[in-house]
Amino acid sequence: MDQNVVLGNNAGAVDKKHIQGLHRSPQQNLCPIDSLPFEVLGLIFSCCFLAEDEDIHSPHPRSAPLVFCNVCHYWRDIASSIPALWSHFRISVGGRSACMLDNLKWTARWLANSRSLPLAVTLDACLLKMLPFPGRTISRLTLLQPFNLDPPENPYPGDVAHCVSELTSIHYRSYNHTRSLSRIEAEWLWWVLTEALNLRFLQWDAPLIYEPASKDGQWRALQRLCISSPVHTGTAMDILCDLTSLKSVQLELKGRFLPIEDLPIPCAALTSLTLSVYDGDVSFVEMLESLTFPALRTLDLTCRSLLISPLDRLTEPMPAVLSLVARSHAPLGSISLTLFSMREDQVVQLLELTSHSLEALSIEExxxxxxxxxxxxxxxxxxxxxxRREDSAETHxxxxxxxxxxxxxxxxxxxxxxxxxxxxxxxxxxxxxxxxxxxxxxxxxxxxxxxxxxxxxxxxxxxxxxxxxxxxxxxxx
Known part of the structure; x- marks a missing residue:
């Protein structure tokens, strides 16, 4: 039976007679488990989660009944009938989770019992047709583009499209960064991005289909933005200036920056900034000189080296970083400077500027x-x-x-x-x-x-x- 295998592998040693007793009287076992508080049930079910399977295909034990339903059919009955255990339901198909296609019946049962519970959906792009969600609210959508599968002719039906305006989170991930998106894929994805007016989180782990832009009020509610593909510095400036609700930004910069007359520009809401740039990039320095971040709590900058000598380097980025920190007067709690060249006096100046708030400092030369x-x-x-000196009035x-x-x-x-x-x-x-x-x-x-x-x-x-x-x-x- 599947119960001993799962419990034996994941919950340590279990009394065999006790397991056999549970197997002989499953109906008696349903009542006490069903009567346990939801927090206790969640803790029990989480013991069945396989840590080595924790990748983008595997649902988190506190947010999805998929792992719980794989314990045995008795627990599956309980898990699929108690939607209050989870705040979201994450469905994953394809890849290592392709066996879920055999479980569509209990999935449909759970969906029926969950009523209006918001769904967090994770789907392989090529298999989206197999799990339609008519009339359901989808708050989080994760689309996975398989590494070695060619895109289908029409992979995106309208079953998910109806709820685009309700989406608050989108994550698109391509396992093959060398394959360009088909025209249909690009048009559909861009349509989703432009129609998701309530979008608060966007993560894009794939080549860009278009340069991101904010026009006609779109993405005004966006609070977290993470793009792994290079973005032009001018586009990054537009994002920071136009999307005034942004609290967290992670970008890789490239290209030239067009100076702006009215400087500096305050980004009042931003609390976390992560940028990756090239050593000696003048546009990056000009960009830092054009902005202020009065609410910034986390600053993470990576300066990738072009292996150029100090004589050939156009500019040093560290003075611009110090100027930004001094100008912003931000309560910086964490600073990470990776692959930055600097001097000891600049480190001291950085500590002086952030002395009253800094909790974490990371420097990698x-x-x-x-x-x-x-x-x-x-x-x-x-x-x-x-x-720290007890006999000194000077604060360390x-x-x-x-x-x-x-x-x-x-x-x-x-x-x-x-x-x-x-x-x-x-x-x-x-x-x-x-x-x-x-x-x-x-x-x-x-x-x-x-x-x-x-x-x-x-x-x-x-x-x-x-x-x-x-x-x-x-x-x-």
């Missing part, structure tokens, strides 16, 4: 073995400015900092000064510390004391690794 410039060198000056930098990650930096401080800084900040404490360039010989005391703090529980996470760098003469330092 580029690989300097490919460029003829020194890495970020950190000395006693930074650690002393961050050290970033007193609320709990996460610090410094990767591929050159640590040239005196042995023990870093540990002094960490040990002095116990209220609140730096809970997570990641440094990839502590030399085991020059920083023996630092490593020993930091390890002791980790062993005593003062540091929840600690990673210190040794790396070697080369100067301009390719000599080991």
């Amino acid at each position: 580029p690989d300097h073995s490919y460029v003829s410039e020194p890495p970020l060198t950190l000395t006693d000056h930074l650690w002393e400015r961050m050290t 930098l970033a007193p609320h900092l709990t996460f610090l990650s410094l990767l591929k930096c050159n640590i040239q401080s005196t042995d023990g000064v870093l540990a002094d800084m960490v040990q002095s900040r116990l209220c609140p404490a730096i809970e997570s510390l990641y440094i990839s360039s502590l030399n085991g010989e020059r920083h023996l005391a630092d490593l020993e004391r930091l390890g002791q703090l980790f062993a005593e529980g003062e540091l929840e996470a600690l990673r210190c690794e040794e790396e070697r760098y080369c100067d301009t003469d390719n000599e080991s330092v």
Whole structure:
């Protein structure tokens, strides 16, 4: 029977006699399970979730009855008849979940029992015809384009189209970024995007069919936007300026930027900004100089290197970042700068600008073995400015900092000064510390004391690794 297999593999050791007793008296078993509170039922069912199957095809145990219905037909009867267990129903067909096509009967039963419950639908584009939803409200729609399947002639019927105006979330994902969308696919998807007037979340993991634009009031309710394909810098500016309800944006920038006369432009609602740019891109710097983010809480910038020398680089992005932070006066709680070249005084200035709100700082220098410039060198000056001193009236930098990650930096401080800084900040404490360039010989005391703090529980996470760098003469330092 399928009950022992699932429970034995996922819930640990189970009394065999107890399982057999449940199998012999299924009708007696329905009543007590059915009478349990919904929270307890959800906890029981979640034990049947296979962690290794947690991908985009697998529904989350708290939002879909699909996993629960696969335990056995007794639990399936319960799961499909209690719609109040879930706030949304996620249906996935195709791929590893293709077996669900054999379960359309109990799926239809669940849909009938769920009445007006909003649906979160995940569908392979080529199989959309198999699960029509006439008269139902779909709030979240995820469309998956299989990697090795050619698009059908007409993959998108009108059964989902009627509810487009009610959609609040759309996620389109293509497993094959080299295959262009067919004309029918592109036209249908673009129609969905333009007609979804109540859209609040849009994630696009595929080549762009058109440059996104906001015309005639569309997407005015959009709050979260994530596009994995490169977007022109000018288009990104239009998005940030026109979509005034945006709270979170994740974009990869390319192309030129056309300067705007009325500067700077405030993006009052934005709280999270994630941008990926190219090293030395003048348009990115000009874009940063054109905007302010007074409500920004999270800033995540990645500067991908073009392997150009400092003499050939058109501009350095770090001064523009500092100017943006200073101009915005935002309550920044998290800053991540990946593959940015910077100096120690710029790190100190960044901490000074965000000292009263910063809780997490992550800096990763580029690989300097490919460029003829020194890495970020950190000395006693930074650690002393961050050290909390009882006998000093001067406030130390970033007193609320709990996460610090410094990767591929050159640590040239005196042995023990870093540990002094960490040990002095116990209220609140730096809970997570990641440094990839502590030399085991020059920083023996630092490593020993930091390890002791980790062993005593003062540091929840600690990673210190040794790396070697080369100067301009390719000599080991």
